[in-house]
Amino acid sequence: MMRLNVFLLIALLASAMYLVHVQYQSRRMFTELERVNAIGQKLETEQSRLQVERRAEATSLRVENLARERLSMRVAAPAITQYVKADGTPLAVLPEPPQVAPAKPPVRGRRP
Numbered sequence: 001m002m003r004l005n006v007f008l009l010i011a012l013l014a015s016a017m018y019l020v021h022v023q024y025q026s027r028r029m030f031t032e033l034e035r036v037n038a039i040g041q042k043l044e045t046e047q048s049r050l051q052v053e054r055r056a057e058a059t060s061l062r063v064e065n066l067a068r069e070r071l072s073m074r075v076a077a078p079a080i081t082q083y084v085k086a087d088g089t090p091l092a093v094l095p096e097p098p099q100v101a102p103a104k105p106p107v108r109g110r111r112p
Helices: 002-057 060-069
Strands: none
C-alpha cells in the first residue's frame, strides 16, 4: 500500500508540474498572438494611409503639373508633332488649317 501511495504522489506531482508548464506555454503563446495581431492592425492602417496617399499623388492634375515643372514637358500639338511610318521614315507634314476668327453676334434692338 505504501508503494502505491508513493507512486500516486509522484504521478500527482508530475501531472501538476506538466499542468503548470502547459499553462505557461499557453500564456506565452497568447501574448505572442496579441502582439502579432497588434502589428497586423498597424500594417493595415499603414496600408490604408498609403493607398489614400497614392490616389492623391496620381491625380491627373498633379501628374500634369509635375510634367510641366520638373520635366519641362508641354502639351502635344500638331505643330510640334512628327508622324513616322512603321519603317521609321517621316510622313509628310500637313499644313495647319487657317484659323477663322469667331463671328460676332448680331446686335439686337437696332434697325438699319
